Amino acid sequence: MRMNAEEVKSKQPKIKVDRVSKIFGRDPKRGIKMLEQGIGKEEIMKKTRLAVGVNNASFEVAEGEMLVVMGLSGSGKSTLLRCLNRLIEPTAGHVYVDGVDVTALSDAELRRLRQKKFGMVFQRFALLPHRTVQQNTEFGLEIQGMDAAQRAEKARSSLKLVGLEGWEDSYPEQLSGGMQQRVGLARALAVDPDVLFMDEAFSALDPLIRREMQDELLALQSRVHKTILFITHDLDEALKLGDRIIIMKDGSIVQNGTPEDILTNPATEYVEKFVEDVNLAKVLTARTVMHKASTVTFPKDGPKTALHKMKEVGISSILVVDRDRRLLGRVSADDASRLAKQNETSLESIILRDVTTVRPETPINEIFAEQEFPVAVTDEEERLQGLIVRGSLLAALAEGRLSS
Template identity: 60%
Template sequence: MTLALNNVSFEVMPGETFVLMGLSGSGKSTLLRCINRLIDPTEGEVWIDGKNIVEMNREELREIRRRKLGMVFQNFALLPHRTVLDNVAFGLEIQGVPVEERRKKAEETLKLVGLGGYGESMPSELSGGMKQRVGLARALTSDPDILLMDEAFSALDPLIRRDMQDELLDLQQRLSKTIIFVTHDLDEALKLGDRIALMKDGAIVQIGTPEEILTNPENAYVEKFVADVDLTRVLSASDVMRHPEPVARCTAGPRVALHLMEEHDIGSVFVVDRDRRLKGLVTLEDTLKAVRAGKGLEEIINTEIPTVALDTPLTDIISVIAGSPYPVAVVDDENRLRGLVFRGAILAALARKGEDINATA
């Protein structure tokens, strides 16, 4: 016999996007289908909300599939003789939801995935990306706690695939579903996953966050798998930023800002309020003019400065910092200054991560 899954054990947290990744034949799709018992495991347990679904009878299993689980397939699996709206409402129809209620819910979900107004179209009239959105809408309409996505975007063209990945990230931010996502594409796994389980020959060889997988591979197989990854797509602002010092308070005078620039041998300084919310930046030249003219610091603050969020990928920061004479300010959701990114820090971080990866060989 062929051993499809071997000693696989993991836990997925509520609201987490957990990615099963591996080459073709590694067992990832088999594992996903064991979770909802499209494939019955010969041994082991699958616990969902304190219930082991392996021990459930057929009626109990149908109920948990209807209420708890939604699945998005690689080949869309739409019903060709039904309209888009009827496809999306199919799960509610199986649950016995009245026609008007299920059609209203289906229309709302279609708008959620960007297909408002396409309800009366037939699947044959849609592009591949639109069909996949219908499949996603169908899974979401039943409002399941858990979404199982089996290579959901692998059949799409690269540009459409990236759009669908962005769409899923946006939906996850709004809906906070628990998602188990299967892919063989490492870039896709790094983009979507909160954690990744890398599989080989039916076994999980490493589980970790995207950065843990990249920078601390547990064996030669993982190291080879991630060898060609572009680190600028994985590292974020929080990985390369430096402590934001010195900074000037906006209530301070220009002489204080001038003193900070002279003491630290810099040509500009960022300005924050008493709660460290970023107000802008002042330059050495403008500060000298303000001292001579008797102006206050707030009168010379430049507010047109580049800022990024803590989770902004390095690949986006590089394009921002290339066009700016100043460091890039890293701010949180409340616009508090959390760090500064310098050109040299980006190069140093990439070199350091490269050395860390090579050291594990």
């Protein structure tokens, strides 16, 4: 399940990137000084033959968050990822993982960190053709020096996690592209990393398998809750997977926000053009258009109190919740009026359980399909979060925020 903005803010950062820059070429510090003076990437290349890969990137990643970094080819997204685990040495700045400055580690310390903390899944599957699926999955554990029995058990568990149980003795050439990528994912998960780096991991797959792998990753993340940095050039993929999205251009971060932030409040003309053809109704969620359900009633209130509350705000039915705001159902004005005439003091006998409910992350196009309004928005414990009326959806359409 996607983390919302409040959940991200409440968690301690697993990764902190502080003003990281990468310049390729001789004497790259010259390029850093030029960047500090506000000179652009193209002019630096023209004057010095230095290539700006990443320009002053700063952001944090919460534990358990899936952060997607996206941009066109040459935007710096893959270079940035490789700076985080020092496959590429940053020219300037710092990267902290659990408070440890990765940029200050010795080679030996860095190797240990990579072995214990990081897993990586590449665009090309990078499987060893002469090894079986089981042996490929064990590879990282073998490098760590783990004994054969233990690493075999961990590899089998990892393969089961990605749906490849029973394929342990097969070779890569016997697998489809999607299955090969699952082996790559299983290999990364086998070492039980805190952080998973995925660099264009699904880009080499055909569209159908790619969508299936995206769904598999989301389902997997709901079980393992890893901190994931996912690199892509595909906006639809970023919107589907990301708790947050960073968009890069010419080595710089041009926007950092939730999918809904990116779509509804593009920070620059570049981002606006990126998202202009997106059907927002498929991406924006119930949280976007719901209203706070400020008028509710409780079973103890009785029919007269319920009628009074409905009259105050001009509604013909009202939601019923318990003391923890768990949704119990709804009560109509007609039923409450009938009960009041009978001098009944409890609403229990007239609570209707047929309230349509959705989760806050439900895409809006699914809500349009509902026949009954209002629609209650509830969390996983059925606590009432808000209310959606058809008018709020139509108003969003009229404002041009959605495209049905």
